Amino acid sequence: MAVYTEVADEELDAFIASYDIGALTSCKGIAEGVENSNYLVQTQAGRYILSLYEKRVARKDLPYFLALMEHLAARDISCPLPVHDREGRTLRELAGRPAALITFLDGVSVRRASIEQSASVGRALGHFHVAGESFPRSRANSLSLSDWAPLFAAIGDRADAIIPGLAGEIRKELAYLDKSWPSGLPQGVIHADLFPDNVFFLGQDVSGVIDFYFACNDMLAYDIAICLNAWCFESDASFNVTKARAFLQAYEGVRPLSVDELAALPTLARGAALRFLLTRSYDWRNTDGEALVKRKDPNEYLRKLRFHRKVKSYRDYGLGEH
Amino acid sequence: MAVYTEVADEELDAFIASYDIGALTSCKGIAEGVENSNYLVQTQAGRYILSLYEKRVARKDLPYFLALMEHLAARDISCPLPVHDREGRTLRELAGRPAALITFLDGVSVRRASIEQSASVGRALGHFHVAGESFPRSRANSLSLSDWAPLFAAIGDRADAIIPGLAGEIRKELAYLDKSWPSGLPQGVIHADLFPDNVFFLGQDVSGVIDFYFACNDMLAYDIAICLNAWCFESDASFNVTKARAFLQAYEGVRPLSVDELAALPTLARGAALRFLLTRSYDWRNTDGEALVKRKDPNEYLRKLRFHRKVKSYRDYGLGEH
Numbered sequence: 331m332a333v334y335t336e337v338a339d340e341e342l343d344a345f346i347a348s349y350d351i352g353a354l355t356s357c358k359g360i361a362e363g364v365e366n367s368n369y370l371v372q373t374q375a376g377r378y379i380l381s382l383y384e385k386r387v388a389r390k391d392l393p394y395f396l397a398l399m400e401h402l403a404a405r406d407i408s409c410p411l412p413v414h415d416r417e418g419r420t421l422r423e424l425a426g427r428p429a430a431l432i433t434f435l436d437g438v439s440v441r442r443a444s445i446e447q448s449a450s451v452g453r454a455l456g457h458f459h460v461a462g463e464s465f466p467r468s469r470a471n472s473l474s475l476s477d478w479a480p481l482f483a484a485i486g487d488r489a490d491a492i493i494p495g496l497a498g499e500i501r502k503e504l505a506y507l508d509k510s511w512p513s514g515l516p517q518g519v520i521h522a523d524l525f526p527d528n529v530f531f532l533g534q535d536v537s538g539v540i541d542f543y544f545a546c547n548d549m550l551a552y553d554i555a556i557c558l559n560a561w562c563f564e565s566d567a568s569f570n571v572t573k574a575r576a577f578l579q580a581y582e583g584v585r586p587l588s589v590d591e592l593a594a595l596p597t598l599a600r601g602a603a604l605r606f607l608l609t610r611s612y613d614w615r616n617t618d619g620e621a622l623v624k625r626k627d628p629n630e631y632l633r634k635l636r637f638h639r640k641v642k643s644y645r646d647y648g649l650g651e652h
Numbered sequence: 653m654a655v656y657t658e659v660a661d662e663e664l665d666a667f668i669a670s671y672d673i674g675a676l677t678s679c680k681g682i683a684e685g686v687e688n689s690n691y692l693v694q695t696q697a698g699r700y701i702l703s704l705y706e707k708r709v710a711r712k713d714l715p716y717f718l719a720l721m722e723h724l725a726a727r728d729i730s731c732p733l734p735v736h737d738r739e740g741r742t743l744r745e746l747a748g749r750p751a752a753l754i755t756f757l758d759g760v761s762v763r764r765a766s767i768e769q770s771a772s773v774g775r776a777l778g779h780f781h782v783a784g785e786s787f788p789r790s791r792a793n794s795l796s797l798s799d800w801a802p803l804f805a806a807i808g809d810r811a812d813a814i815i816p817g818l819a820g821e822i823r824k825e826l827a828y829l830d831k832s833w834p835s836g837l838p839q840g841v842i843h844a845d846l847f848p849d850n851v852f853f854l855g856q857d858v859s860g861v862i863d864f865y866f867a868c869n870d871m872l873a874y875d876i877a878i879c880l881n882a883w884c885f886e887s888d889a890s891f892n893v894t895k896a897r898a899f900l901q902a903y904e905g906v907r908p909l910s911v912d913e914l915a916a917l918p919t920l921a922r923g924a925a926l927r928f929l930l931t932r933s934y935d936w937r938n939t940d941g942e943a944l945v946k947r948k949d950p951n952e953y954l955r956k957l958r959f960h961r962k963v964k965s966y967r968d969y970g971l972g973e974h
Contacts, residue, residue, distance in 0.1 A: 339762045355758045355854065358692055361681035370680055370692060372758070436677045436694070440661045532677065 335367040335382045337425045345424050348415045349431060351375040362527075365543050367427070370434065377434035379410060382427040387543050389428050394469045395542045396420045396430060398462070398519065405461040407454075408538040410435060435538030437530025446534040448561055448573040449580035454536040455524060455557060456584025459550050462519030471522065471546040473605055475511050479504055481608045492614055492628055500604070503635065507601050512549065512594035520553035521545055525560045551591040554581060555598035558647060559606065559634050567633035575648030592644040592652055599638040599647075607631035657689040657704045659747045667746050670737045671753060673697040684849075687865050689749070692756065699756035701732060704749040709865050711750050716791045717864045718742045718752055720784075720841065727783035729776075730860040732757060759852025759859030767898045768856040770883055774899035776858040777846060777879060778906025781872050784841030793844065793868040795927055797833050801826055803930045814933055814950055825926050825957065833923065834871065834916035842875035843867055847882045873913040876903060877920035880969060881928065881956050889955035897970025904971075914966040914974055921960040921969075929953035 336359075337345075346354045352374025360370050360379075367382040383392060396412045400420070403411040410432035412420035422429045440447060473481075482489070482500055489497040521528075523544040530538040562574040581587075587595075610628040645651065659667075668676045674696025682692050682701075689704040705714060718734045722742070725733040732754035734742035744751045762769060795803075804811070804822055811819040843850075845866040852860040884896040903909075909917075932950040967973070 336763075339760070339764065342760075354760055356756075356852075357760050358680075359683035360692070361683060370682070434678075438661070438664075438676055438679050441658075442661060530678075533675075 382429045401465045437537035445576045449576040450536045452577035452580030456581045469546045471548040515549040518550045520548045555602040571648040595644045596641040603635035704751045723787045757860035770895040771898040771902035772858045774902030778903045791868045793870040837871040840872045842870045877924040893970040917966045918963040925957035
């Protein structure tokens with residue numbers, strides 16, 4: 331949750347007036363998004379989210395993210411649509427921050443998805459990947475294999491202070507992934523952060539996907555691996571193979587996986603678990619106590635990593651023989 | 653800002669279903685209210701605020717607050733109206749906390765009110781005091797004169813660590829207020845926390861008043877004294893006598909002040925400044941660094957207190973001879 335930047339009254343009024351959306355009737359800072367300050371803005375024309383991008387989101391990447399949302403929304407992916415101001419701009423500045431006004435999506439994020447909801451997320455990710463194929467821009471993944479060793483180095487000795495033995499375990503995992511990381515798999519635009527926080531449901535169906543600020547070009551199957559971590563474990567760290575099966579089968583209903591992608595899934599899942607273990611460990615030690623963000627427990631991802639290490643093949647994720 | 657308590661998905665669904673307001677379409681934790689966790693809830697029937705009351709709000713006081721909102725709303729005061737569930741209850745329980753669903757009010761709170769807005773707040777407070785006359789319940793002010801010395805004692809030596817010399821200055825002020833605090837002035841329901849955060853505007857007019865969780869029975873003029881502190885100083889701590897005049901004249905347009913109330917105003921304003929100086933000083937030293945609340949600077953109220961100490965009569969607040 332986060333509202334880092336406050337906007338002065340007059341500045342907000344002038345900002346809203348620069349769009350063709352009527353007068354402001356309400357503006358509430360909302361506890362959503364870790365990287366931005368977000369406001370739920372209501373005007374005579376409707377509801378919007380006003381996002382102010384804080385330092386963790388690089389300004390140079392914002393045109394990619396905003397153009398991606400426009401590209402996806404035009405292809406019937408339910409995601410926020412950046413609103414154009416009277417001069418046609420989507421990327422603006424407010425309170426000294428890059429800012430954008432995007433449309434509001436109905437729906438509720440769930441903490442624990444049902445089987446049906448897991449399937450709906452799989453379908454949504456499949457459609458997202460297909461719709462992204464024609465997206466002309468490209469952005470490298472800044473949190474992929476080659477970035478993990480430097481991130482680990484930045485955590486340094488503090489890893490063992492978080493969880494005793496963590497440093498050694500990460501070191502071994504990095505060595506394994508370095509020699510086993512797949513290549514040649516189908517690439518495309520991935521969401522890269524499709525956690526339950528970033529998916530809205532109405533009933534059992536995905537009603538919207540938000541928060542594209544980690545989106546990048548990478549192996550599509552890596553996005554699936556992130557979702558296996560984010561959606562298919564219970565709060566006691568047990569793997570729910572029924573949810574995984576529902577998720578994967580629904581995804582394959584939209585975009586079937588190749589043999590190579592299936593074979594790479596356990597390694598990609600280990601990589602995805604390590605990526606979140608590393609960023610959470612880094613944030614655990616570096617979060618200012620005054621910050622308005624809840625720290626997330628690195629231990630959760632260590633347990634997930636250990637699970638994937640024991641996985642023998644994609645069949646352990648609930649898929650039948652392909 | 654605050655969202656302290658998270659609500660499980662199923663619990664929220666069941667809670668919403670216990671009201672006759674249709675299905676949930678959106679729920680966002682909002683950065684509003686320091687004492688509660690607040691969610692902006694949208695259902696097929698409309699928009700609501702779901703408040704979960706944290707430990708600073710005494711459970712035994714909630715029926716007073718909720719009944720007050722109903723009483724005021726029935727008298728055309730624009731304030732949130734507690735929604736009755738299918739069994740007729742307004743006070744409920746959710747996620748282990750007392751909880752209430754109240755109607756959503758349009759409007760935007762301002763950081764720096766205009767002259768017209770200051771007048772509109774004065775009128776709104778006047779109407780609030782008049783509408784409260786017929787409210788049958790009573791609740792003592794738990795942050796009045798007799799509570800300040802114990803609060804000061806709880807801050808203890810740490811006062812001087814916040815601002816050097818603060819302890820001595822508070823001690824002297826308490827001694828003055830103890831012998832000078834007025835009695836016999838008109839009593840009634842006061843809001844007791846009518847800060848800019850708690851007032852919404854549409855344009856220049858007050859569109860709503862929220863956050864009744866300090867409301868109590870006390871001298872009506874003390875509520876005015878709180879507003880002089882909360883609305884009539886600029887950010888450099890200078891007193892804006894034009895705003896004070898606009899506020900007081902508009903208030904008197906609804907409920908004229910007696911000679912005794914006018915005479916007591918400077919003392920009441922000192923008391924109000926001391927009350928917020930004390931609670932801010934207490935919070936300054938006691939706020940957990942992990943808490944999702946921005947600490948408010950005690951120094952602001954020390955400067956306001958010093959201003960009121962130099963005030964010779966109510967005329968210094970911009971009112972002409974009565």
